[in-house]
Amino acid sequence: MLRFRGTFVLVSTLTALFVASAGIAHQAMAQGKDVVVLAAASLKNALDEASADWARKTGKTTRISYAASSALARQIEAGIPADIFISADVPWMDHVAERKLIKPASRSDYLGNQIVLIAGKDSRIDLRIGKGFDLRGALGSDGRLAMGSVEAVPAGKYGKAALEYLGVWSSVADRVAQAENVRMALTLVSRGEAPLGIVYRTDAASDPAVRIVGAFPADSHPAIIYPMALLSTSANPDAQAFVDYLKSPAAKPFFERQGFAVLN
Template sequence: MPGTRRSFVSAFGVAAFLVTSGGIARQAFAQGKDVVILAAASLKNALDEASADWARKTGKTTRVSYASSSALARQIEGGIPADIFISADVPWMDYVAERKLIKPASRSDYLGNQIVLIASKDSKTDLRIDKGFNLRGALGNDGRLAMGSVEAVPAGKYGKAALEYLGVWPSVADRVAQAENVRMALTLVSRGEAPLGIVYKTDAASDPSVRIVGAFPADSHPAIIYPMALLSTSTNPDAQAFADYLKTPAARPFFEKQGFTVLK
């Protein structure tokens, strides 16, 4: 029953996450001290390290809520108080910009990334990603392909675009397990609940229990760009200082170590 198995993520779990992350943001915003950041889930490892480094150097702190860019954009639209938004794609930043929810002059294209096909570290799967490659066969009789939601999550949208370009999407469309964000897709493969998954290169680097089977050609999907901007409601003077810090040579290694390309 493909319709009932598309997503391994319960509605309760998603709701609980949004309530929790929203509560963190509201509390920090009310205190007027922490810089509150809404960031794509794929940024967690690098941004956590960068935030800790900034705190050590300045004595100032951040609070970060991680989720899919689509969920974060809708939270911003709903009025959640925060200072900075870092999206995993341009369209969701455009979405909040069109609603005048960011400070336009603060917007920049911050990071680049790649999408890759992953399997568990012990998997014997060997595939060359090319036109018409046998992805369906590699999934076996009932295996699922873990991806972010192909309609909303940037990594899922990039992945679907790549599979369509390569001509294999029709063969696997009914075997996709869609997750609420890319880290959840990573977890499905890490835990052995799906034999293969499409995630960012940076996600694969963060989890030693998976390995990269192959990288998708850059021309098979839209360019992967992470834009960053201050939210229009932010009045925290430290928000711009933190955004500026993220673009300095001091912060660059935290992102490059995970596989990001620092654009600015």
């Protein structure tokens, strides 16, 4: 098992992420047909399936770049060419909206989610999530709690808020392994590098190597809402068509199977 010293922060170079995503976007725009989507990492399984279904039905294609909503918002602010942004929380959509980088009329609250505490599938950890629950004790003598960055990644922010509400944040703050996005937090638990993690219910459903220990009360953190909008620079007529498809009954099952609540 990997041993952590202090707070372990998984940090990628934002420049590299921007360059990789920009390459995807520039290639798509050069082809003049692909819809370029910037989407929260937690959407990958469901959105990939929905995109493939749309391609089969219409013959049109997408190019999707997944990352933490914070990283995607900064890429948009830096001018990356893309058509659609789907954020894992409202504040990062507000961030780009305040800078007039989306088409306001296109914005909608698209999906809802939950945060859960996970462990490895063979773990015997048994906790009842509630006020003052012994999360630190469950981590053992040197175990870490995997979470998205609590300052930037939506799942990390929701997780910290929930732990503060439940009165246990101060007991585990120095034992948190912060990841650059929620899927990396999931991977730490899946690979046995952290005994526990906080991720979305949809992430837990995507990985058979983990199990849900418990769900955090809905009133312990801000409502988890995924807003979606067209970017102000998008001129691709197929972008609105893809948004319409995502909101249609045809796409709904892909998201519901992963555990999302379809709001719009």
